Amino acid sequence: MKRCDLLVDVGRRRFLSGAGLAAAGAAATTMVPQAPARAATAPARVTYPSARLVNIKDLKENEPIAVTYPDADAPGVIIKLGKAVPGGVGPDRDVVGFTTMCPHKGFPLHYNHERRTLNCSGHYSVFDCEAGGQETWGHATQNLPQYSLRVDANGDVFAEGLDELLYGRLSNVL
Numbered sequence: 001m002k003r004c005d006l007l008v009d010v011g012r013r014r015f016l017s018g019a020g021l022a023a024a025g026a027a028a029t030t031m032v033p034q035a036p037a038r039a040a041t042a043p044a045r046v047t048y049p050s051a052r053l054v055n056i057k058d059l060k061e062n063e064p065i066a067v068t069y070p071d072a073d074a075p076g077v078i079i080k081l082g083k084a085v086p087g088g089v090g091p092d093r094d095v096v097g098f099t100t101m102c103p104h105k106g107f108p109l110h111y112n113h114e115r116r117t118l119n120c121s122g123h124y125s126v127f128d129c130e131a132g133g134q135e136t137w138g139h140a141t142q143n144l145p146q147y148s149l150r151v152d153a154n155g156d157v158f159a160e161g162l163d164e165l166l167y168g169r170l171s172n173v174l
């Protein structure tokens with residue numbers, strides 16, 4: 001039987017041209033310089049608004065006053081504890097402020113007058129107001145965000161920041 005040289009030759013050329021293209025493609029792929037991947041990063045330093053929350057004359061010992069900070073969607077309290085505590089301001093260094101959204105899953109917190117704690121009705125986390133919002137019990141994995149407070153010459157109490165991330169926020173930037 002006579003062999004068809006023409007068809008064999010066509011097949012070889014197609015094979016070689018295809019292999020050549022594949023090799024060229026692979027070379028091109030490996031030679032194209034890759035731009036370095038960059039993820040968008042949030043600014044590390046967060047600027048907070050300064051907001052007047054109460055006047056020192058409004059406060060009675062162990063009677064929290066409901067406030068919002070840093071915006072209307074963020075409930076909190078200002079409390080006069082009657083003794084100097086971490087983060088306390090005012091003449092007796094006893095005025096503190098905290099968010100009342102639990103850092104675990106955002107349930108509202110309620111003040112326990114006897115223990116001076118903020119307690120979660122969701123999963124029962126407990127935060128010590130006399131210890132900078134330290135969690136003493138429960139599921140939360142962070143302490144309670146405490147306000148940075150300042151008292152001016154008129155006795156007005158201003159919040160000017162928070163020491164932890166508020167529940168539900170990716171950053172504390174407004």
Ligand code: FES
Pocket residue numbers: 102103104105106107120121122123124125138139140
């Ligand atoms: Fe407060 Fe879970 S929401 S402990």
